[in-house]
C-alpha cells in the first residue's frame with residue numbers, strides 16, 4: 001500500500017461538526033480526531049447519529065441533510081469538497097449496507113475498488129489485491145464466486161477488501177459487526193486490528209461497544225448526536241457509565 005511515512009497527523013480533525021435533516025439535528029457540535037496507524041471508535045446506540053457522522057465526513061448526506069463545522073483532512077479543509085474528490089484524495093467509507101455487486105465475482109468487486117487508481121494511471125494498482133488476499137485468505141479462496149452467494153461475514157470482508165483496493169489514508173467503517181455471529185465479528189475485528197500496521201487511519205463506528213473498544217486505541221461515546229464521553233479505549237471500557245449503558249451483562253450485542 002502507499003508509503004504512509006509522509007502523513008500529516010492527525011489525518012482527520014473534525015471540529016464543531018453538526019448535521020441536520022430538515023430541522024432535526026442528528027449530530028451536534030462534535031469534535032473527533034484520528035491519527036495515522038490508529039483506530040478510533042465512535043460507539044452509540046441506534047439512532048445516536050453514527051451513520052450521519054460518517055456520511056457528513058464523506059460528503060454523502062441525503063438531500064434533506066446538511067452539515068456545518070470544520071473537517072480537516074491531511075491539513076486541508078474539505079467540508080466544501082464533493083464526495084468524488086474526498087474519494088480521490090483517499091477517504092473510503094464501508095457503508096452499513098455493504099453495497100457489493102452481487103452478480104459479479106469477488107475478484108471483480110475488488111478490482112472495481114481500485115478503479116479510480118487505474119483511471120488515475122497509478123502503476124501497480126492491481127498488486128494491492130495480493131495484500132488484500134493476504135489479509136483475507138477466505139476471499140482468495142472464493143475469488144471466482146459471485147458476491148451475491150457469499151455469507152454475511154464474507155460479504156463484510158469483501159466490502160472492507162474493496163475499500164482497501166483504493167489504498168485509503170482514512171478508512172471509515174460503519175458497523176462492520178452488524179448482523180454477524182460473534183465468532184465472525186472476532187475474525188473481522190482481528191483483521192481490522194492488523195490494518196493499523198499499514199499506516200491507515202481508521203474511524204470505526206459501532207453499536208457493538210465491547211468489540212470496538214477491544215480493538216480501538218481511542219473512543220468517543222455518542223448519545224443523541226453529542227459526544228458525552230471520550231478517552232483511551234481501555235479507559236472507556238472501564239468507565240462505569242460505559243459499562244452500565246453499553247457493556248452491561250444481559251445486553252444483547254449485534
Ligand code: ATP
Nearest residue numbers: 021026044045046047048049050051052053062064
Ligand atoms: P443506527 O445504529 O440505527 O444505524 P445511527 O447511530 O447510525 O443509528 P443515524 O442513522 O445517524 O444513527 O440517525 C441519527 C438520527 O437522524 C435518527 O434520529 C434518525 O432517525 C435521523 N435520520 C437519519 N437519516 C435521516 C434522514 N435521511 N432523514 C431524516 N432523519 C434521518
